Amino acid sequence: MAITQSKDCDLVFYTNPMSRGRIVRWMLEEVGAEYRQVLLAYDTDMKAQDYLALNPMGKVPALVHRGRVVTESAAICAYLADAFPDAGLAPPLADRAAYYRWLFFAAGPLEAAVMDRVLQVSVDKDQEKMVGYGTYDLTVNTLVHAVSQGDYLAGDRFTAADVYVGSHVMWGMEYGSLPVRPEFEAYVARLAKRPAMAAAKAIDDGLMPDSQVS
Numbered sequence: 001m002a003i004t005q006s007k008d009c010d011l012v013f014y015t016n017p018m019s020r021g022r023i024v025r026w027m028l029e030e031v032g033a034e035y036r037q038v039l040l041a042y043d044t045d046m047k048a049q050d051y052l053a054l055n056p057m058g059k060v061p062a063l064v065h066r067g068r069v070v071t072e073s074a075a076i077c078a079y080l081a082d083a084f085p086d087a088g089l090a091p092p093l094a095d096r097a098a099y100y101r102w103l104f105f106a107a108g109p110l111e112a113a114v115m116d117r118v119l120q121v122s123v124d125k126d127q128e129k130m131v132g133y134g135t136y137d138l139t140v141n142t143l144v145h146a147v148s149q150g151d152y153l154a155g156d157r158f159t160a161a162d163v164y165v166g167s168h169v170m171w172g173m174e175y176g177s178l179p180v181r182p183e184f185e186a187y188v189a190r191l192a193k194r195p196a197m198a199a200a201k202a203i204d205d206g207l208m209p210d211s212q213v214s
Contacts, residue, residue, distance in 0.1 A: 003203075004036050011035040014051070014062040016042065017207040021061035023073045023167040024080075025204055027160060029196035031084040039207065074107035074164050081160040089160045102146050102153040103161040106168050109133035110143060114168070114177045140179060143169070147187040158194070166191045 013028060013035050015021030028035055040046045046058045055062045055071050063070045063079070070079045081090035091099050113133035116123065123131055133139045146153060147169070153161045170188050172178025191197060 004034050006036060009034060009036040010066045012038060012064040014038045014040055014054070014064075015060050016040055016046075017204040019060050020073045020167075022200065022204050023164060024061040024063065024076050026167065026197050026200040027077045027080050027089075027163045029200040029203075030089055030160075030163060030194070031080050031087040033080075033084055072107070074103055077160040077164045078103060089158070089163075091154050091157065091159060095154070098149075099154040099159055099161050102165055105142070105146070106161075106165040109139050110165075110168060113139040114172060118177050140181075143178075144181055144183045148183045151190055162191060 011028075011033055013021075013024065015025065015037060016039060040051060040060055045051060046060060051062075052058055054064065054069050057071065059071075061071070061073060061076060063076050065079070065083060070076050078090070081087070090096070109132045112131065113136045115121075116131075116133075117136050123135070128134050143165075146165070150156055152158050153165055166188065169178065169184050170191070173180050173184055173188070178184065
């Protein structure tokens with residue numbers, strides 16, 4: 001895939017290499033479409049009025065495709081899979097149950113459980129019924145189940161759900177927000193063979209300060 005500086009490119013990617021934009025970068029490399037990247041700094045560019053007009057949250061990533069704005073990493077991954085069907089990153093409509101299930105499990109319960117854990121937010125027994133993830137351990141065990149049902153989340157076929165969920169698993173184990181489980185390690189080992197993942201990582205690592213590159 002080529003990163004272009006052309007203003008006429010119909011796919012524009014707003015990101016920062018130290019953000020969830022890394023997920024979308026991987027997805028962009030998987031679909032193989034030409035895109036223009038716009039690098040934004042925290043607290044300045046992301047809070048500028050022209051960017052807030054695209055994403056009032058003032059966060060990245062964001063994608064603009066032919067004038068249409070898409071935010072939220074899971075939504076962008078799903079959108080790109082549909083916008084570029086030749087890449088084969090979404091199952092046929094009749095076979096999308098597991099694909100949707102795990103994509104949104106990671107965007108909802110998993111992200112909430114992990115973030116509460118990182119921020120040391122405690123949930124008591126009565127509150128477990130209120131939060132979507134129930135408990136952190138329940139969420140982790142459910143994720144273990146998800147990655148153990150086949151080579152990939154939607155069976156034997158790699159999809160956009162693996163880009164999104166796999167990114168969470170990789171980062172979680174690397175930074176300690178998820179435990180190192182053999183099921184996670186086996187899943188990540190399969191994902192690490194994706195040329196697009198290696199290409200995306202190389203691009204984002206090259207944009208980071210030297211001291212921040214892992």
